[in-house]
Amino acid sequence: MNIVINGAxxxxxxELWDKSLHDLMTEAIDGALQDAGLEKKEIExxxxxxxxxxxxxxxxHLSALVNEILxxxxxxxxxxxxxxxxxxxxSQACFALESGQYNKALVIGAEKMTDLPIxxxxxxxxxxxxxxxxxxxxxxxxxxxxxxxxxxxTFGASQEDLAYPAIKNHKHxxxxxxxxxxxxxxxxxxxxxxxxxxxxxxxxxxxxxxxAAAVVLENLGCEARKNNQVQVVASVQAGxxxxxxxxxxxxxxxxxxxxxxxxxxQAGIGPEDISLLEVHDCFTIAEILAVEDLGLCHxxxxxxxxxxxxxxxGCPQPVNxxxxxxxCGHPVGATGVKQIVELCNQLKGRxxxxxxxxxxxxxxxxxxxxxxxxxxxxxxx
Amino acid sequence: xxxxxxxxxxxxxAFLFLNKTGKLISFTKINNPPQGFGKYPYWVxxxxxxxxxxxxxxxxxxxxxxxxxxxxxxxxxxxxxxxxQEVISYGVKFKLV
Numbered sequence: 001m002n003i004v005i006n007g008a009x010x011x012x013x014x015e016l017w018d019k020s021l022h023d024l025m026t027e028a029i030d031g032a033l034q035d036a037g038l039e040k041k042e043i044e045x046x047x048x049x050x051x052x053x054x055x056x057x058x059x060x061h062l063s064a065l066v067n068e069i070l071x072x073x074x075x076x077x078x079x080x081x082x083x084x085x086x087x088x089x090x091s092q093a094c095f096a097l098e099s100g101q102y103n104k105a106l107v108i109g110a111e112k113m114t115d116l117p118i119x120x121x122x123x124x125x126x127x128x129x130x131x132x133x134x135x136x137x138x139x140x141x142x143x144x145x146x147x148x149x150x151x152x153x154t155f156g157a158s159q160e161d162l163a164y165p166a167i168k169n170h171k172h173x174x175x176x177x178x179x180x181x182x183x184x185x186x187x188x189x190x191x192x193x194x195x196x197x198x199x200x201x202x203x204x205x206x207x208x209x210x211x212a213a214a215v216v217l218e219n220l221g222c223e224a225r226k227n228n229q230v231q232v233v234a235s236v237q238a239g240x241x242x243x244x245x246x247x248x249x250x251x252x253x254x255x256x257x258x259x260x261x262x263x264x265x266q267a268g269i270g271p272e273d274i275s276l277l278e279v280h281d282c283f284t285i286a287e288i289l290a291v292e293d294l295g296l297c298h299x300x301x302x303x304x305x306x307x308x309x310x311x312x313x314g315c316p317q318p319v320n321x322x323x324x325x326x327x328c329g330h331p332v333g334a335t336g337v338k339q340i341v342e343l344c345n346q347l348k349g350r351x352x353x354x355x356x357x358x359x360x361x362x363x364x365x366x367x368x369x370x371x372x373x374x375x376x377x378x379x380x381x
Numbered sequence: 382x383x384x385x386x387x388x389x390x391x392x393x394x395a396f397l398f399l400n401k402t403g404k405l406i407s408f409t410k411i412n413n414p415p416q417g418f419g420k421y422p423y424w425v426x427x428x429x430x431x432x433x434x435x436x437x438x439x440x441x442x443x444x445x446x447x448x449x450x451x452x453x454x455x456x457x458x459x460x461x462x463x464x465x466q467e468v469i470s471y472g473v474k475f476k477l478v
Binding site: 118119122126133138139153194197198200243244246250 | 406407408409410411412413414415416417418423425426427435436437438439449460461472
């Protein structure tokens with residue numbers, strides 16, 4: 001695989017009342033192309049990740065909408081894999097480039113969420129769960145609460161342990177001008193926030209976000225990579241059952257383990273070689289499970305590592321420097337692409353106030369639903 | 382409105398766990414119901430039966446506090462009724478034994 005990322009752009013994440021899905025997509029496409037120094041006409045194929053445009057904006061057939069934004073005609077593929085839509089769009093683009101049929105591809109993730117009242121968006125998100133889970137009235141926070149409750153009991157962790165990923169990610173977000181919640185939160189504030197689904201409180205959860213992100217990929221073929229070009233060295237998707245109840249364990253996401261194992265193999269590295277990670281922290285328990293399943297620490301010890309601030313900026317392997325889904329925001333279909341934009345900016349040394357000291361390898365971990373889909377990408381400079 | 386065909390299909394699986402006893406693997410209380418689930422909080426759990434099968438369902442509690450590992454049994458309860466014209470949907474919820 002000799003695929004490089006030539007352009008990367010993220011819109012501001014937040015409650016963007018003056019921006020439509022169309023506006024967000026346009027900004028992300030223009031931004032990524034400008035960063036790559038390419039004209040629209042040089043792109044040969046587009047992959048778009050979006051989860052819920054049909055429910056929020058009454059808009060399906062987004063592929064043709066992208067053609068309208070581009071102003072000329074090329075194939076556009078829309079993919080839907082719940083919150084992993086962006087990551088899957090990227091992995092599909094890698095396949096298309098590797099096939100040799102295309103040389104330059106654009107990947108965009110976009111989501112407009114804040115146009116619906118909270119009960120409605122909560123119900124729309126439940127479309128990513130199983131029929132049985134929907135009938136039981138399990139909201140997404142409810143599903144992750146079931147995992148959290150089981151984790152606390154199995155590994156003797158306390159509710160307080162669930163707070164640390166959120167505190168860390170909010171701290172990171174203060175350094176990110178694109179973040180939705182760029183302010184710090186305290187242990188006490190988390191403990192006093194409203195209980196949404198026991199044991200998860202409001203400040204354990206990512207918010208409802210509008211936003212988009214895009215990257216431009218090129219297959220260099222036999223050409224040598226230029227300095228400062230970010231290379232995709234692993235692109236792996238893995239799967240798991242739709243329903244939590246169809247799995248044997250609530251404290252391991254097997255699809256993350258499967259994808260990680262294959263991704264490390266593809267890249268020829270181990271977890272110890274990663275300089276920074278963007279992991280899927282839709283709820284804080286998800287980040288705890290992620291660092292364990294990605295092999296950064298042993299099963300059942302993720303909460304201890306978080307409590308000891310092992311993944312905070314300044315440590316050897318910082319996790320979610322962007323602020324993660326929790327504090328940078330989680331426009332569901334855009335998240336997987338935004339993680340790649342963040343890694344690119346860090347690897348190219350242009351991440352501003354949160355820039356790490358010459359990171360070499362970045363890993364992005366994007367989860368759909370409760371792990372039914374997992375996509376892992378590893379990038380190298 | 383629920384289509385008659387959908388209602389008919391659901392009947393095949395709606396009562397599979399009626400009167401069956403299992404144990405709670407995990408549970409939570411949904412304090413912010415999504416659209417269509419009313420205004421009041423409710424409890425949901427994952428239940429494992431003796432043969433290892435698991436299911437997800439609402440818990441019917443009368444002030445008790447559930448614990449992981451506790452025994453529950455499937456009982457008939459109203460699941461949903463959208464409006465006065467709608468057929469009432471019955472199904473299985475679980476109560477502590």
